[in-house]
Amino acid sequence: MSTEAAPDEAVDPRTSSAFLVNESLGYLVPAALRAAAVVGVADHLADGPRTPAELAAATRTDARNLHRVLRLLATRGIFEEDDSGRFRLTSAGDTLRSDAPCSARTAVLMNTDRSMWLPTADLSRCVSEGTSAFEHLFGLPFFEYFAQDEETADVFHCGMAAMSDAENEPIAAACDFPPTGTVVDVGGGHGGFLLAVLDRHPGLRGILYDRPHVLAGARLDTPGTAGRWSTASGDFFSGVPEGDVLVLKRIMHDWEDDQCVTLLERCRAALAPGGRLLVVDAVVPPGNAPHQAKALDLLLMAALVGRERTEPEFAGLFEAAGLKLSRVVPTSTVLSVVEAVAA
Template identity: 75%
Template structure:
């Protein structure tokens, strides 16, 4: 064995153990350990007493996460929450705890472990494990659905304000947030555009958790219950944030076509999704693409992929606007 081969083996073995990082992160999030570090460092024994956990095993989890900068251990064996790990607190301004629990939930974790099925069978691993497609499983399991919708809101909240700042919208009229969940992005849009009205369009059980009822948006929003595969409310602009990446191309074309047909003359559709860049540089889109492959049926797309979708739906790609987040605003207009 050559030196290069030994180095390659060591590298690959180390990479293969990387799954234990999110496993440890999930364990820490599940027991809420970060909530007990807001006031300063504590020993594993103190944290174990506060969280009802085993002190020795908790120490082992914290020690590993300290190598990733989530926690920091001092010379006296106490652990502190770092600036990078602060959002693991439940009460952090933009808490990521729910997003961590969603991304490491069994609905994501188990299919990822069976990713080989995607290669040999050419389809999602999810249905082979859970017996039904992803969203059908969620419709049957309220607890899992709650994990997903709460997690998506937590994942979206830090993004919404900077994305809303990039979206170019009409001065007046109606913007429709298609599949908008709890309305976090629409809320930020309405805050920035006081003459706009908004419609949050989603399924009834999702709309029940909306957050649009604020003093500054009073009288400017409404809820519309429905299925984006069967239609869309009338509007001047449409937001589709993290929607198209969940679905196969033909289903995306259906969603876009409904929006185009409902859209007022001169309107536009703003698809807010990651755009996969060229080259080998790391990008979250490349990681999430495999989650989508394993658990759902969609994919992250390149700019050329979006252009093809739009053409098939009677639309034209107008431009791609980067945002300070991992997402871009891919703007479409009627062809």
């Protein structure tokens, strides 16, 4: 008897062909989702089901084509069409409303923006040349382009804030913060995560560190955080403010390994004695199971220069920067807390 592994179960070529053709059409779902988000159709379903004609009148769109978009999204459980031809929002699609708690609308608009969408159509360039497709299409690297295109930058930062809103509280709950001290959120955007941390830990102070134009959207000014936070601006590759706990949330995956080592070195220099660095990012799991990190990794490959990383890859970057990985704390989100201390 042979001891070799059994081959995959034989599949009729016609079945395989139909499967692959169907997979190749998958991009039409996010395209339809973007169309629905752009015209704000979900906002007009908050009070109950409506016909495509009613929705078209409310959104000033074409009824027939809007119906076709909603029909496809109904196959993914975002909307549901009843026997009378009216559409309603499902619980899965409810946060497409702009006024929903933890609204995903601006995150959808960011993920499907042309700055993200167009590079992914050129993944073959990334594979062939080992480089991002973004600069070839837009003439500048990702963040340099954003620096001179205020409208696109606003889409990105608002979208990132929306992506974070649903995950900030559970991640803050999973992190081990000291009762007192200073937390520095490096590249912390509008401050949603730092706000969740300060709300949970009244003895902590926080510093939100980012570029000046990003800090203009800071939302830390609440009664519960009064007097316990400040902002600081600068380039985190040059230096970061000192603190007892430094946080890098969804930052390292934007950059190449050598850039990450530079950033980590700046963080190590800014750590108070006994301090800790918390890298909040997806950790790519082994095996063939689906994970959002495996999909987002391709978006990063196409549009930026970074990548999602495995636990050993994080450990290697920490070691190169004079840090050591102390533990990885999973959360109820797709992100984990990768904790490092001075080596």
